[in-house]
Amino acid sequence: MFEAIAFYLFAFLTISMFYIAVTTSQALYALSAIAAGMLFISAFFFILGADFLGAVQIIVYSGAVMALYAFGMMFFDTTREVKEKHGNSMIVIGLSSLAAIMVVVIFAAPIVSSNITALYPVVDGVGNTQAVGMVLFTKYLVPFEVAAVMLLVAMIAGIVLAGKKMDLSLTLMSDAEIKDLREDQNKKVLS
Amino acid sequence: MDTAYLIETIIKVVVVLLIFSALAGIGTYFERKVLAFMQRRLGPMYVGPFGLLQVAADGVKLFTKEDIVPTNVVAKVFKIAPVITAATAFMAAAAIPFLPQFTLFGYTVHPIVADINIGILYILGIMGIGLYGPLLGGMASANKFSLLSAARTAAVFISYEVVTGLSLLAPIMMVGSLSLIDFNEYQAGGIGDWIIWSQPVAFVLFWIAAFAETGRTPFHLIANDHEIIDGFGTEYSGMRWGLFFIGEYANMFFISFVIPLIFLGGYGDGSFLGALGLLGKMAFFFFFFLWTRAAWPDVRPDQLMWLCWKVLMPLAVINIVITGLVMMF
Numbered sequence: 001m002f003e004a005i006a007f008y009l010f011a012f013l014t015i016s017m018f019y020i021a022v023t024t025s026q027a028l029y030a031l032s033a034i035a036a037g038m039l040f041i042s043a044f045f046f047i048l049g050a051d052f053l054g055a056v057q058i059i060v061y062s063g064a065v066m067a068l069y070a071f072g073m074m075f076f077d078t079t080r081e082v083k084e085k086h087g088n089s090m091i092v093i094g095l096s097s098l099a100a101i102m103v104v105v106i107f108a109a110p111i112v113s114s115n116i117t118a119l120y121p122v123v124d125g126v127g128n129t130q131a132v133g134m135v136l137f138t139k140y141l142v143p144f145e146v147a148a149v150m151l152l153v154a155m156i157a158g159i160v161l162a163g164k165k166m167d168l169s170l171t172l173m174s175d176a177e178i179k180d181l182r183e184d185q186n187k188k189v190l191s
Numbered sequence: 192m193d194t195a196y197l198i199e200t201i202i203k204v205v206v207v208l209l210i211f212s213a214l215a216g217i218g219t220y221f222e223r224k225v226l227a228f229m230q231r232r233l234g235p236m237y238v239g240p241f242g243l244l245q246v247a248a249d250g251v252k253l254f255t256k257e258d259i260v261p262t263n264v265v266a267k268v269f270k271i272a273p274v275i276t277a278a279t280a281f282m283a284a285a286a287i288p289f290l291p292q293f294t295l296f297g298y299t300v301h302p303i304v305a306d307i308n309i310g311i312l313y314i315l316g317i318m319g320i321g322l323y324g325p326l327l328g329g330m331a332s333a334n335k336f337s338l339l340s341a342a343r344t345a346a347v348f349i350s351y352e353v354v355t356g357l358s359l360l361a362p363i364m365m366v367g368s369l370s371l372i373d374f375n376e377y378q379a380g381g382i383g384d385w386i387i388w389s390q391p392v393a394f395v396l397f398w399i400a401a402f403a404e405t406g407r408t409p410f411h412l413i414a415n416d417h418e419i420i421d422g423f424g425t426e427y428s429g430m431r432w433g434l435f436f437i438g439e440y441a442n443m444f445f446i447s448f449v450i451p452l453i454f455l456g457g458y459g460d461g462s463f464l465g466a467l468g469l470l471g472k473m474a475f476f477f478f479f480f481l482w483t484r485a486a487w488p489d490v491r492p493d494q495l496m497w498l499c500w501k502v503l504m505p506l507a508v509i510n511i512v513i514t515g516l517v518m519m520f
Contacts, residue, residue: 002197026265028265028268028327028330028331029265029267029268031327032268032271032323032327035320035323039320046307051307051308051309051313052309052312052369054309054313055309055312055313055315055316056312058313058316058317058319058320059312059315059316059319062316062319062320062323063316063319063320063322063352064319064349067319067322067326067345067349070323070326070330070345071342071345073330074330074338074341074342078265078330078331079263079264079265079330079331079333127308127368128308128309129308129309129369169493171491171493
């Protein structure tokens with residue numbers, strides 16, 4: 001019974017948070033609402049006994065992804081409301097409800113016809129973390145490694161993009177050197 | 192999941208909340224006294240014996256001050272940001288075993304709110320969420336200095352989360368579990384079994400990162416004192432400002448519990464002496480936070496990032512590789 005109470009509580013909280021994120025015209029409300037919604041989703045993993053995925057949901061989505069959004073939001077004035085363009089609301093409502101129904105059908109159809117068999121059944125006597133690790137390093141080894149390589153590529157690209165003039169530190173230079181540097185930059189802009 | 196379990200959990204939650212909010216208040220008293228003695232002053236001494244009631248006086252002051260919400264701020268986010276700081280600090284406490292299990296009136300009590308088997312991961316995640324308090328507070332404040340401080344806080348927290356996670360990976364590989372109770376069992380044999388002897392590098396890295404994650408002095412850039420303001424808390428007054436403080440001090444206490452549990456044997460074999468030992472280690476690490484504040488200057492932001500990405504993170508990765516090689520052969 002407590003599971004049911006917890007499920008409906010967190011379902012309500014998650015949906016209302018994402019509703020706020022969609023409807024508000026205030027960027028800060030949207031940011032905090034999505035972060036809270038992501039956090040509430042992890043509750044479902046905990047209810048289902050998937051502790052590891054729940055913690056990963058907290059770390060990855062609320063901790064990392066939303067923090068990056070927050071960094072992006074520092075470049076504009078978040079205390080002002082965003083002026084939104086409102087198109088035809090009927091099209092928006094129609095398309096979004098259609099998409100929602102499609103997603104429900106896609107995931108509900110195999111369950112209704114009970115056509116699902118677990119290809120990799122849960123190994124008895126191991127914890128949550130170990131079970132995830134076993135599947136990850138047997139069945140999903142190739143996608144896992146490909147994702148790792150892609151992340152490595154992204155990391156190297158990020159370092160190359162950000163690393164120009166990395167050895168230059170304004171705090172360690174003397175005033176004369178900084179002055180020279182400024183003049184140098186100005187020349188480039190003017191020429 | 193029966194009703195007795197639910198009642199027990201609620202009682203535990205209330206006890207942890209009450210004890211640690213009170214401790215957060217007393218923590219400020221300790222900090223002022225320790226700092227005062229190290230700087231050859233007396234510290235608070237007029238209110239009550241040895242100034243002990245200063246905590247109560249500060250509490251009354253904070254609660255009765257006017258709660259100012261300045262114009263132009265995003266009011267709802269501005270109001271909820273301090274609550275996020277305090278709440279995330281206490282949420283992390285759910286997975287910390289504060290004492291060994293003991294029997295009270297014939298009923299066995301486990302002094303841990305939720306014994307999930309991924310305790311460390313959960314604590315790391317919730318500490319990462321703690322970033323939102325300062326971040327939203329600073330961004331909602333409609334104040335340039337608050338915004339700058341929020342950006343700095345976000346940079347520090349996100350960077351040092353990497354160090355925390357990587358430094359903990361090596362001990363996790365040795366124990367083979369993410370539960371703090373399993374960590375304790377692994378080291379239950381006595382001082383010789385403590386993880387600090389086999390993972391000294393990870394211990395030092397985690398300890399350094401703990402200072403950054405709680406925003407304590409060598410990395411106290413989150414509330415920048417050189418700008419003669421209080422960082423993201425500049426626009427706050429009264430109890431909302433106080434909630435930021437409660438969160439910070441509660442975080443210090445919790446991390447002071449986590450460090451001994453992971454590296455220094457925790458409560459050992461679960462005897463009364465072991466429990467006292469854990470409290471003693473916790474007290475030492477809390478004292479060390481205050482000691483550092485009295486003895487060390489703040490570092491510059493660029494030095495902070497240099498330390499994180501060019502020194503600590505490579506060290507942590509090398510530590511993991513060496514641990515893996517040693518475990519393999």
